[in-house]
Amino acid sequence: xxxxxxxxxxxxxxxxxxxxxxxxxxxxxxxxxxxxxxxxxxxxxxxxxxxxxxxxxxxxxxxxxxxxxxxxxxxxxxxxxxxxxxxxxxxxxxxxxxxxxxxxxxxxxxxxxxxxxxxxxxxxxxxxxxxxxxxxxxxxxxxxxxxxxxxxxxxxxxxxxxxxxxxxxxxxxxxxxxxxxxxxxxxxxxxxxxxxxxxxxxxxxxxxxxxxxxxxxxxxxxxxxxxxxxxxxxxxxxxxxxxxxxxxxxxxxxxxxxxxxxxxxxxxxxxxxxxxxxxxxxxxxxxxxxxxxxxxxxxxxxxxxxxxxxxxxxxxxxxxxxxxxxxxxxxxxxxxxxxxxxxxxxxxxxxxxxxxxxxxxxxxxxxxxxxxxxxxxxxxxxxxxxxxxxxxxxxxxxxxxxxxxxxxxxxxxxxxxxxxxxxxxxxxxxxxxxxxxxxxxxxxxxxxxxxxxxxxxxxxxxxxxxxxxxxxxxxxxxxxxxxxxxxxxxxxxxxxxxxxxxxxxxx
Amino acid sequence: xxxxxxxxxxxxxxxxxxxxxxxxxxxxxxxxxxxxxxxxxxxxxxxxxxxxxxxxxxxxxxxxxxxxxxxxxxxxxxxxxxxxxxxxxxxxxxxxxxxxxxxxxxxxxxxxxxxxxxxxxxxxxxxxxxxxxxxxxxxxxxxxxxxxxxxxxxxxxxxxxxxxxxxxxxxxxxxxxxxxxxxxxxxxxxxxxxxxxxxxxxxxxxxxxxxxxxxxxxxxxxxxxxxxxxxxxxxxxxxxxxxxxxxxxxxxxxxxxxxxxxxxxxxxxxxxxxxxxxxxxxxxxxxxxxxxxxxxxxxxxxxxxxxxxxxxxxxxxxxxxxxxxxxxxxxxxxxxxxxxxxxxxxxxxxxxxxxxxxxxxxxxxxxxxxxxxxxxxxxxxxxxxxxxxxxxxxxxxxxxxxxxxxxxxxxxxxxxxxxxxxxxxxxxxx
Numbered sequence: 001x002x003x004x005x006x007x008x009x010x011x012x013x014x015x016x017x018x019x020x021x022x023x024x025x026x027x028x029x030x031x032x033x034x035x036x037x038x039x040x041x042x043x044x045x046x047x048x049x050x051x052x053x054x055x056x057x058x059x060x061x062x063x064x065x066x067x068x069x070x071x072x073x074x075x076x077x078x079x080x081x082x083x084x085x086x087x088x089x090x091x092x093x094x095x096x097x098x099x100x101x102x103x104x105x106x107x108x109x110x111x112x113x114x115x116x117x118x119x120x121x122x123x124x125x126x127x128x129x130x131x132x133x134x135x136x137x138x139x140x141x142x143x144x145x146x147x148x149x150x151x152x153x154x155x156x157x158x159x160x161x162x163x164x165x166x167x168x169x170x171x172x173x174x175x176x177x178x179x180x181x182x183x184x185x186x187x188x189x190x191x192x193x194x195x196x197x198x199x200x201x202x203x204x205x206x207x208x209x210x211x212x213x214x215x216x217x218x219x220x221x222x223x224x225x226x227x228x229x230x231x232x233x234x235x236x237x238x239x240x241x242x243x244x245x246x247x248x249x250x251x252x253x254x255x256x257x258x259x260x261x262x263x264x265x266x267x268x269x270x271x272x273x274x275x276x277x278x279x280x281x282x283x284x285x286x287x288x289x290x291x292x293x294x295x296x297x298x299x300x301x302x303x304x305x306x307x308x309x310x311x312x313x314x315x316x317x318x319x320x321x322x323x324x325x326x327x328x329x330x331x332x333x334x335x336x337x338x339x340x341x342x343x344x345x346x347x348x349x350x351x352x353x354x355x356x357x358x359x360x361x362x363x364x365x366x367x368x369x370x371x372x373x374x375x376x377x378x379x380x381x382x383x384x385x386x387x388x389x390x391x392x393x394x395x396x397x398x399x400x401x402x403x404x405x406x407x408x409x410x411x412x413x414x415x416x417x418x419x420x421x422x423x424x425x426x427x428x429x430x431x432x433x434x435x436x437x438x439x440x441x442x443x444x445x446x447x448x449x450x451x452x453x454x455x456x457x458x459x460x461x462x463x464x465x466x467x468x469x470x471x472x473x474x475x476x477x478x479x480x481x482x483x484x485x486x487x488x489x490x491x492x493x494x495x496x497x498x499x500x501x502x503x504x505x506x507x
Numbered sequence: 508x509x510x511x512x513x514x515x516x517x518x519x520x521x522x523x524x525x526x527x528x529x530x531x532x533x534x535x536x537x538x539x540x541x542x543x544x545x546x547x548x549x550x551x552x553x554x555x556x557x558x559x560x561x562x563x564x565x566x567x568x569x570x571x572x573x574x575x576x577x578x579x580x581x582x583x584x585x586x587x588x589x590x591x592x593x594x595x596x597x598x599x600x601x602x603x604x605x606x607x608x609x610x611x612x613x614x615x616x617x618x619x620x621x622x623x624x625x626x627x628x629x630x631x632x633x634x635x636x637x638x639x640x641x642x643x644x645x646x647x648x649x650x651x652x653x654x655x656x657x658x659x660x661x662x663x664x665x666x667x668x669x670x671x672x673x674x675x676x677x678x679x680x681x682x683x684x685x686x687x688x689x690x691x692x693x694x695x696x697x698x699x700x701x702x703x704x705x706x707x708x709x710x711x712x713x714x715x716x717x718x719x720x721x722x723x724x725x726x727x728x729x730x731x732x733x734x735x736x737x738x739x740x741x742x743x744x745x746x747x748x749x750x751x752x753x754x755x756x757x758x759x760x761x762x763x764x765x766x767x768x769x770x771x772x773x774x775x776x777x778x779x780x781x782x783x784x785x786x787x788x789x790x791x792x793x794x795x796x797x798x799x800x801x802x803x804x805x806x807x808x809x810x811x812x813x814x815x816x817x818x819x820x821x822x823x824x825x826x827x828x829x830x831x832x833x834x835x836x837x838x839x840x841x842x843x844x845x846x847x848x849x850x851x852x853x854x855x856x857x858x859x860x861x862x863x864x865x866x867x868x869x870x871x872x873x874x875x876x877x878x879x880x881x882x883x884x885x886x887x888x889x890x891x892x893x894x895x896x897x898x899x900x901x902x903x904x905x906x907x908x909x910x911x912x913x914x915x916x917x918x919x920x921x922x923x924x925x926x927x928x929x930x931x932x933x934x935x936x937x
Contacts, residue, residue: 236689243725244692245829252830256818264688285621285683397722402762405727407736409828411786422786425829427727432762487728 016119016126023126023133024071031145034164038064040363041157041166043149043308046073048172048340048352048359050132055360057141064143064166066159071144072132073174074193074341075349081128082197083217085121087381090224094257094383102420112225114202121197151313155335168335168363171315171323172356173308175301175341180209184270188277191296193218203227203294207279209267211238213380215298216250220382222296223259230260230290232267232281239380243393243441246386249423250443253384270295303342321345327370329359337363344371351376377455379448384424387451390439390458393429402432406464406484410444413483415475421445426480428454428464428488435463435488442480450478464488511860516853521570523842523856524905526870528567530898531560531581536613540585543613545803545874546892551610551619555628557585558635559899562749562913565642566906579649582639586656588616589632594663596624598682605664605710606680607632623679623687626669630700633661634749637703637923641916661922666704666712674719676700676712694724694737698767699746706926717930721759729828730780733763734773738826740800741900743771744843748903750923751914754935761933772847778840779851781827789834791878791887794851795858798840799825802897803874803890804833822874834879838863839872843900845908863887872897 021027040056042049045067053065070077099106130136134144147160156165177192179185191199193214204227208219211233223229231238231254237247238254254261265283272278276291303322310317316324316332323331323338330337337359340352354374362368377389396403410416410424424443431438440454457467468485472478511519535542536552542560544553564578589607596603599617608618609625640657643650669676671686676697679687691697701720704712725736737743746752752767760766782797806821819833826832841855860867865886866876874890874897881887906912917923918936927937 249829284687285681393725394723397724403726404733405725405736407727407729409729409786411784411828412730487731 014119014122016122019126020077020122020129021070023129023135024077025067025069025146026134029134029144029146031147031159031162032143034064034162035062035143037165037167038062038143039167040064040360041066041164041169042172043157043169044073044172044174044304044340044342045071045137045144046172046174046340046352047075047349048174048342048356049073049170050137051353051356052170052172052339052360053137053142054140055357056364059364061364063141064145064164065137066145066147066149066157066164068146068148071134071137072129075352076125076129076132078194078197080349081125082121083193083214083221084381085124086117086197087217087221087383089117089120090221091383093224098420112202114225115200117225118197118199148307150307150309151315152309154313154333157313166335168337170356170359170363171308171310171331171336171338171342172340172352172359173304173342174352175303175322175347177297178300178302179297180267180299182209182267182270184272185267185295185297188270188272188295190270191294193298196296199294203292205292205294206230207232207267207277207290207292207295209295209297210299211235211240211263212298212300213239215296216254216380216382218296218298219259220254220257223254223257227294228260230262230292232262232265234264234266236264238263239386241392242380242386242388243427245425245427246441246443249384250382250386253382253423301341301347305342325371327372328362328368329355329371330362346376346378348376348378375455375458377451379451381448384421384443384445385447387442387447388440389451389455390437391429392439392441396429396431396438401438403429403438404432405429406487408480408483408487410477410480413475413477413480415477415479416444418475419445419477421477426450426484428481428484430464430488435465437462437464444477444480446477450481453478453481511857519853519857520842520845520905520909522870523867523872524566524902525570525572526867527839527872527898527901527905528563528572530871530893530895531563532573534895535560535581537581537584539588539614539616540581540583541588541611541613541616542895544610544896545894550613551622552613552616553610553628553895554607554625555609555631556895556899558628558632559895559903561585561632561635562638563899563902565638565916566902566912568642569910569912579643579653582643583649583653583656586636586639586653586660589660590656592616596682602629603680603682604668605629605660605662606669609679621681621683623681625679626676627678627697627700629664630697630703631745633664633703634699636660637920638749638913638916641920661703661707662709664703664707665710666707667710669704670713670716674714674716676704676716676720691720692723694735695742696745699749702746702750702923702926702930704926705929706922706924708922711929718758721757724759726763730777730784732773732777732780733765734777735759735763735765735767735770737774738799738829739824740774740778740798740826740837740840740844741824741896743774743847744800744840744900744904747771747846748843748900748907749913749917750927751907751911751918751936755927755932755937756934757931766935768847771844775841775844775848775852778827779855786828787832787834789832789877789879790881791834791836791862795855796836796862797855798837799827799832799835800837800840800843801825802835802837802840803894804835805877805880805888819880833877835875835877837872837875837897838866839897839901843904845904849908863889865889868893872901 039061042053042065056063145159151157206227206229208215208231219231269280305317314333323343325343339355339359341347358369379387406428408426411422429439468489472482541552542556567573568575568578592601606624606629609622636657677686678689727736778797782792785792801824803822805819841852845852874894877888
């Protein structure tokens with residue numbers, strides 16, 4: 001397999017990387033001596049595992065956590081944290097290039113300093129890793145074991161030969177990139193989220209395979225850094241789960257920014273020749289070859305369930321969908337629960353956190369909570385961002401729920417106009433002839449911040465008409481939500497309320 | 508054309524409608540009845556444009572622009588061609604399974620541009636043929652032959668095959684790769700396609716394909732109007748050129764207490780609202796200057812060197828409120844909404860013609876114009892030549908506004924009635 005970057009790509013000698021490793025996998029760490037039977041053993045030290053361990057320790061349980069690699073998991077080390085850090089820089093470059101649009105002087109000769117932005121990312125990642133450090137977790141009362149865990153029985157597991165007994169366990173081993181099986185890809189070498197943040201040089205030409213959240217976010221970021229970027233997506237639109245309009249807007253933005261968008265296209269073969277990677281693309285009856293310097297794959301994630309010896313613990317699992325759990329996150333072994341990406345369809349850090357709390361609660365107390373009661377928002381951090389919560393219209397119609405959608409284009413929102421951030425919309429779906437919010441999609445530069453108001457309304461069962469009574473600071477982009485609520489609260493054309501109001505006004 | 512401000516509405520519409528029909532007279536190949544996609548040199552035939560031509564001939568006969576015999580000859584030529592065409596589905600054939608390739612050679616009628624076997628364009632062709640069949644109802648050998656030809660063409664369309672084992676109809680097929688991946692998602696002009704497919708006596712749509720399609724609908728309140736969302740204006744016009752949707756409702760529209768005609772009225776008003784807002788600050792847009800739809804516009808090579816940092820889309824389905832929008836408006840689009848919003852459509856048509864007289868070339872609308880890319884001396888950028896789809900829908904919708912001729916013919920069409928009923932339509936004239 002061809003390697004990317006220099007042998008020192010991880011910059012292990014660097015100050016920030018040293019600090020991060022000191023936090024999330026201290027080289028001198030010595031595993032503790034197991035303290036009899038643990039109330040809870042958590043397998044996996046990512047977002048779900050950390051929350052599970054902390055939650056259990058906070059109520060006085062005797063807890064152990066086992067991590068085979070780095071505490072903090074994907075999110076901290078190779079996921080949300082580093083990607084959002086570089087996305088911020090990419091937005092800045094995009095803003096600099098469009099300075100004239102804002103009435104500012106265009107900076108001369110914008111030069112992208114890739115090492116500097118990656119260094120900023122490492123600094124931020126190291127800083128956030130302090131929160132997720134082995135030392136802090138240990139100080140919170142958790143016995144932290146670094147090593148490979150596998151179950152040895154229904155209530156025991158081994159960490160590199162050390163046996164741990166448990167009353168209950170939570171498996172939170174996360175997920176890893178699901179690499180597409182394209183002939184020649186492995187031999188030619190490729191990037192995933194696990195190594196893309198190790199890059200020390202910006203690839204001159206980048207091919208992104210997969211139009212999901214990761215592919216879209218990084219394609220846009222690297223394009224803004226100056227990589228000539230092509231993105232191929234097997235489906236007719238990006239982000240296939242999202243609303244058509246949202247995905248279409250994103251495709252338009254990408255094209256406008258100079259990303260070569262190839263929808264309905266599959267990469268079928270990769271060759272590594274004379275220092276460059278040639279990738280054959282097929283779209284219906286059209287075939288072509290693109291030459292690139294780097295390939296990034298973002299085609300889904302697979303749960304980490306191998307090597308855990310789950311059969312010995314009588315825990316059912318599937319290599320694709322992960323550990324089988326019921327609505328209480330309990331596995332086929334009543335002592336063992338699961339949380340996060342290892343068992344959930346929605347593989348997000350915040351769902352990992354929420355599911356971990358439920359798993360620990362259900363494992364250690366009598367009253368039980370259901371995971372399907374969760375209202376889960378999510379956001380793709382492209383520019384504009386695409387955020388969603390609740391049902392899509394299609395899902396609602398499949399459930400025979402009649403839907404009315406209130407749409408406010410961002411070009412009707414004063415703050416979006418003043419900010420020059422008019423691409424996007426707020427769509428709030430309510431059950432027809434009620435104001436019960438069943439879902440929403442927001443496309444806006446800060447959609448991720450805006451969606452939380454809708455999530456709150458859904459969880460607290462606040463109707464859309466009530467949101468019309470909530471004063472929103474003017475001017476803010478979240479005022480789009482208020483505008484949608486105002487339309488919902490407005491009496492309909494022939495309603496009695498409207499005719500009474502008319503009469504009153506005339507009087 | 509005379510100064511539009513001096514013309515009555517009737518005279519204005521008559522002039523525009525007759526000029527639009529003139530496209531078919533001037534461009535059709537009399538040997539095979541085929542009509543080119545547009546009036547530029549060396550362009551292929553679009554089968555959809557042939558459908559619009561077939562539907563327009565009866566209008567011309569009724570208005571006295573051509574004799575019934577000439578309309579009959581032109582229609583027969585096209586229908587005979589399609590009956591006898593190569594249906595092998597080969598790369599150089601004309602069609603397969605009763606469907607036809609989107610673009611054909613104007614002389615040989617064989618596939619060009621490696622175009623796809625197009626379901627929607629075949630539906631527009633078949634709908635035009637149906638109109639002929641309903642209009643030419645005399646018991647003369649030629650008119651009997653015409654009706655038999657239409658029946659033959661319709662019966663051989665294998666709509667079930669176009670479902671490819673799934674629920675909804677596929678958009679296209681190519682001999683090189685099979686069915687295209689694209690599907691129909693959300694409301695669009697395909698309602699006519701589904702009605703025809705459901706009305707077939709030989710290969711009717713199987714299962715709940717129509718319901719599967721309507722499950723993708725989005726009912727939205729936009730700019731204060733509740734409507735079934737569709738961005739480009741033509742999606743609210745093409746099926747309606749043939750089918751009178753006033754007062755008839757399928758399950759979805761019953762649920763929404765609306766109908767597709769009223770929906771198109773609201774979609775037209777939304778177009779005007781968008782133009783008033785003009786979020787991209789293009790020149791010309793206002794309450795009397797609107798019409799974002801499928802049309803020809805400037806392309807990127809034009810902006811190269813002008814320093815204008817924007818994308819231009821050439822021929823594209825422009826729409827509101829999410830675009831694409833590059834400042835290009837189809838001047839004819841309001842007239843294609845004439846039956847839905849007569850007053851504002853006429854106001855818009857008059858204003859645009861007064862402001863941009865260059866958008867009419869020999870009294871016939873150019874496909875699109877772009878004032879932002881214009882100049883004081885040359886006027887707006889204007890698309891060259893004319894496009895058949897634009898002219899066809901203008902002829903039909905002006906006629907529906909004036910006499911409801913097309914709607915009357917199709918209201919009486921047993922296949923359309925059966926298709927609508929099978930789609931769940933009830934009420935009104937049905």
